[in-house]
Amino acid sequence: MIPELGHIALILALCLAIVQGVLPLVGAARGMPGWVALAPQAALGQAVLVAFAFGCLTYAYVTSDFSVLNVAENSHTLKPMLYKVSGVWGNHEGSLLLWILILVIFGAAVALFGRNLPATLKARVLGVQGLIGVGFLSFILFTSNPFNRLLPAPLEGNGLNPLLQDPGLAFHPPFLYLGYVGFSVAFSFAVAALIEGRVDPAWARWVRPWTLAAWCFLTIGIALGSWWAYYELGWGGWWFWDPVENASFMPWLAGTALLHSAVVVEKRDTLKSWTVLLAILTFSLSLLGTFLVRSGVINSVHAFATDPTRGVFILLFLVLVVGGSLVLYAFRAPALQGVGVFAPLSREGALVLNNLLLAVACAAVLLGTLYPIALDAINGSKVSVGPQYFNAVFIPLIAPLIAAVAIGPLLAWKRGDLSVALRRLLPAAIALLIALAIGLWLIDGRSFMALLGLGLVAWLGIGALCELSLRIKLFAAPVSETLSRARHLPRAAWGMTVAHLGVALLVMGITVSQTWQVEVQQVMRPGESVQVGPVQYRFLGVSPYKGPNYTAQRGRFEVLEDGHVMHEMQPAQRRYQQPPMETTEAAIRPSLLGDLYAVVGEGDADRGWAVRLYWKPLVSWIWLGALIMALGGFLSLSDRRLRVGAPARRRSDAAAAAE
Amino acid sequence: MTRKRKRLLAVLGLVGGLGIAAALVLSAFNDNLVFFHSPSDIAEKQLPAGRLFRLGGLVEQGSVKKDGLNTDFIVTDLRASIPVRYTGMLPDLFREGQGVVANGRLDAQGRFVATEVLAKHDENYMPPEVAEALKKSGQWHEKAGDHAKLVKPGS
Numbered sequence: 056m057i058p059e060l061g062h063i064a065l066i067l068a069l070c071l072a073i074v075q076g077v078l079p080l081v082g083a084a085r086g087m088p089g090w091v092a093l094a095p096q097a098a099l100g101q102a103v104l105v106a107f108a109f110g111c112l113t114y115a116y117v118t119s120d121f122s123v124l125n126v127a128e129n130s131h132t133l134k135p136m137l138y139k140v141s142g143v144w145g146n147h148e149g150s151l152l153l154w155i156l157i158l159v160i161f162g163a164a165v166a167l168f169g170r171n172l173p174a175t176l177k178a179r180v181l182g183v184q185g186l187i188g189v190g191f192l193s194f195i196l197f198t199s200n201p202f203n204r205l206l207p208a209p210l211e212g213n214g215l216n217p218l219l220q221d222p223g224l225a226f227h228p229p230f231l232y233l234g235y236v237g238f239s240v241a242f243s244f245a246v247a248a249l250i251e252g253r254v255d256p257a258w259a260r261w262v263r264p265w266t267l268a269a270w271c272f273l274t275i276g277i278a279l280g281s282w283w284a285y286y287e288l289g290w291g292g293w294w295f296w297d298p299v300e301n302a303s304f305m306p307w308l309a310g311t312a313l314l315h316s317a318v319v320v321e322k323r324d325t326l327k328s329w330t331v332l333l334a335i336l337t338f339s340l341s342l343l344g345t346f347l348v349r350s351g352v353i354n355s356v357h358a359f360a361t362d363p364t365r366g367v368f369i370l371l372f373l374v375l376v377v378g379g380s381l382v383l384y385a386f387r388a389p390a391l392q393g394v395g396v397f398a399p400l401s402r403e404g405a406l407v408l409n410n411l412l413l414a415v416a417c418a419a420v421l422l423g424t425l426y427p428i429a430l431d432a433i434n435g436s437k438v439s440v441g442p443q444y445f446n447a448v449f450i451p452l453i454a455p456l457i458a459a460v461a462i463g464p465l466l467a468w469k470r471g472d473l474s475v476a477l478r479r480l481l482p483a484a485i486a487l488l489i490a491l492a493i494g495l496w497l498i499d500g501r502s503f504m505a506l507l508g509l510g511l512v513a514w515l516g517i518g519a520l521c522e523l524s525l526r527i528k529l530f531a532a533p534v535s536e537t538l539s540r541a542r543h544l545p546r547a548a549w550g551m552t553v554a555h556l557g558v559a560l561l562v563m564g565i566t567v568s569q570t571w572q573v574e575v576q577q578v579m580r581p582g583e584s585v586q587v588g589p590v591q592y593r594f595l596g597v598s599p600y601k602g603p604n605y606t607a608q609r610g611r612f613e614v615l616e617d618g619h620v621m622h623e624m625q626p627a628q629r630r631y632q633q634p635p636m637e638t639t640e641a642a643i644r645p646s647l648l649g650d651l652y653a654v655v656g657e658g659d660a661d662r663g664w665a666v667r668l669y670w671k672p673l674v675s676w677i678w679l680g681a682l683i684m685a686l687g688g689f690l691s692l693s694d695r696r697l698r699v700g701a702p703a704r705r706r707s708d709a710a711a712a713a714e
Numbered sequence: 715m716t717r718k719r720k721r722l723l724a725v726l727g728l729v730g731g732l733g734i735a736a737a738l739v740l741s742a743f744n745d746n747l748v749f750f751h752s753p754s755d756i757a758e759k760q761l762p763a764g765r766l767f768r769l770g771g772l773v774e775q776g777s778v779k780k781d782g783l784n785t786d787f788i789v790t791d792l793r794a795s796i797p798v799r800y801t802g803m804l805p806d807l808f809r810e811g812q813g814v815v816a817n818g819r820l821d822a823q824g825r826f827v828a829t830e831v832l833a834k835h836d837e838n839y840m841p842p843e844v845a846e847a848l849k850k851s852g853q854w855h856e857k858a859g860d861h862a863k864l865v866k867p868g869s
Binding site (some may be wrong): 094289398399411415419422423424435437438439441443444447448451485551576577578628636637638639654655662663665667 | 727728742745807817
């Protein structure tokens with residue numbers, strides 16, 4: 056009964072989405088207040104209906120109702136409760152339902168918090184959101200209904216892929232989707248602005264918090280995914296330039312660009328059509344990401360068994376959304392003229408450089424990701440683009456960007472003075488030289504990449520601190536004034552500094568862990584030991600072990616530092632019964648200085664066991680850096696001026712003029 | 715500087731930057747495109763030794779031999795087959811009778827020396843290239859599951 060109620064709720068939600076996607080847009084065009092006023096109600100109603108449907112599916116999972124096909128295929132009575140719940144979105148149908156749930160929650164949030172948006176703009180934004188909802192709801196209802204019944208019901212389910220039974224992955228998709236789908240709001244605002252033919256600083260002020268929130272969630276989502284790959288797959292890597300990873304990384308790059316270009320629209324009332332285009336592209340890339348992951352067109356190390364026929368539907372939807380919005384853009388963009396004069400050496404000039412580099416980097420990733428698919432479609436040849444391509448292209452594009460990040464915030468709006476900015480960055484330049492000297496001393500100049508990385512970290516890290524200390528007059532004014540300035544500094548400014556420092560930490564983690572990582576792969580017998588970086592691993596042996604829904608072979612290592620036993624590590628090989636599958640459980644001892652990472656493979660007492668042992672210095676800084684970037688975003692989001700319930704257009708215009 | 719000249723400079727800078735980026739992308743592309751070949755392709759085309767490519771097929775039943783970290787096995791598309799050597803720990807889902815994709819090069823003896831054996835998350839997953847190779851060699855049976863049963867009697 057409950058699954059049928061969920062199904063009915065989804066059908067009603069689709070009807071309501073059609074209403075929301077048509078009437079408010081027509082009403083706004085024809086000037087019919089009744090139809091315009093319909094939009095928020097429809098958005099709220101849709102949210103309630105989809106949340107109800109999601110609740111029904113969750114209920115089916117929690118109670119292990121195997122008469123529902125989706126539950127029977129992906130769940131199991133022995134699964135821990137957390138994974139019964141996260142199993143809801145651990146499969147195609149459920150994850151789509153989550154996608155839609157987040158979409159309608161964002162729609163409802165616009166309806167609730169956008170109280171002071173002009174009624175017609177709000178109606179148009181919600182109308183476009185409704186149209187996206189129509190697309191996805193019909194996709195789920197016609198091709199991927201999670202409430203399909205299975206009769207007679209089996210006694211036991213197939214179980215969830217054990218790799219997905221993990222807390223990191225339980226929360227990875229929701230965050231990723233919060234990011235992907237959050238960009239739909241920016242998209243809807245962009246399309247609504249194109250329909251209205253009007254983009255002004257107030258518009259940017261309304262768009263920015265939504266973009267920022269989506270960006271923060273996406274950053275966390277990607278970091279969680281990377282962290283999961285690091286500890287769960289047992290390869291010790293954290294980024295593989297895999298199509299599925301790229302699928303989430305491209306919207307992130309475009310979203311980062313959007314975040315910065317919206318600032319220019321807000322402060323300088325220019326760069327409008329580019330910003331609108333970026334908003335469209337960012338969400339299109341999110342849709343493309345969904346398509347790539349869900350359609351099975353890519354051959355990825357992460358690809359799960361998927362159904363290619365569904366891909367056709369998403370592809371059509373993608374073509375419709377991207378094509379439709381770009382056609383609208385082509386007609387309307389010329390009307391979006393900027394008013395400001397544009398000097399290359401200025402804050403806005405630096406932000407344009409940021410956008411340019413991010414956009415080109417994003418395009419390069421897109422090319423590398425889609426080229427194999429295109430070539431396959433054209434002449435059937437199978438190629439793959441290796442990580443070397445992405446590294447070779449991405450690093451030279453991003454390195455100058457990171458160097459510029461230190462300078463940009465020190466340039467004034469309208470007309471910046473580069474020599475003044477560089478003089479203010481003197482401490483950063485000194486730090487850069489020290490970092491290079493240390494780098495040369497540590498690695499004998501062997502690795503150019505390591506030098507580049509260390510140099511960038513010093514330059515950006517100290518540069519961001521320079522900018523902050525200038526703002527609060529550190530050492531240049533009495534301590535009391537500095538403190539009071541720090542207190543009164545807008546949260547957005549703090550957010551920027553924190554996010555940029557996060558980038559520096561991230562680059563530091565990448566550089567150091569890539570350069571100074573030590574990996575030992577060998578066969579070991581109990582009692583043997585091996586030196587890995589600063590520590591010694593002593594192998595004690597392997598013993599069998601039984602978990603709730605798996606059996607395991609657990610290896611034991613003692614880790615010695617200067618002859619003293621510091622820790623014990625227990626990597627394992629698990630064998631799950633349902634579905635029958637083996638997984639590697641790496642043992643990881645994380646610390647800020649570096650991670651110890653051990654994997655035990657096959658073997659026996661006579662010949663010894665295959666083991667893989669690592670020392671990974673500063674590797675956790677990668678995820679820490681990403682989290683700090685997101686933290687910066689949230690800080691900025693908490694700024695009074697950026698609050699989601701944006702200020703009235705009149706007031707913000709005055710504020711923009713005052714700055 | 716007049717506004718016009720400034721704009722010209724900006725455009726020139728943009729075009730130059732994009733040119734550099736394009737050059738970067740294309741040269742990186744040329745060096746890093748990895749082609750996929752099935753065992754039948756290798757038998758027919760006489761691929762040169764030493765060139766990096768990607769091999770896919772099924773791990774032949776009873777062909778896996780381990781010696782310390784070295785693993786020797788045979789990859790087949792059920793029409794042609796090729797010996798493979800890999801040094802290192804294999805992914806969890808590496809198993810006889812299952813699909814496998816490996817990056818590596820042919821050595822002088824015609825053996826494929828793999829530098830990387832790719833893991834798959836899902837045991838029912840058949841790498842598309844492998845499915846394609848099996849279709850080409852006429853050994854494909856509609857469902858991957860049926861196929862696995864076919865090559866794995868008694869398991």
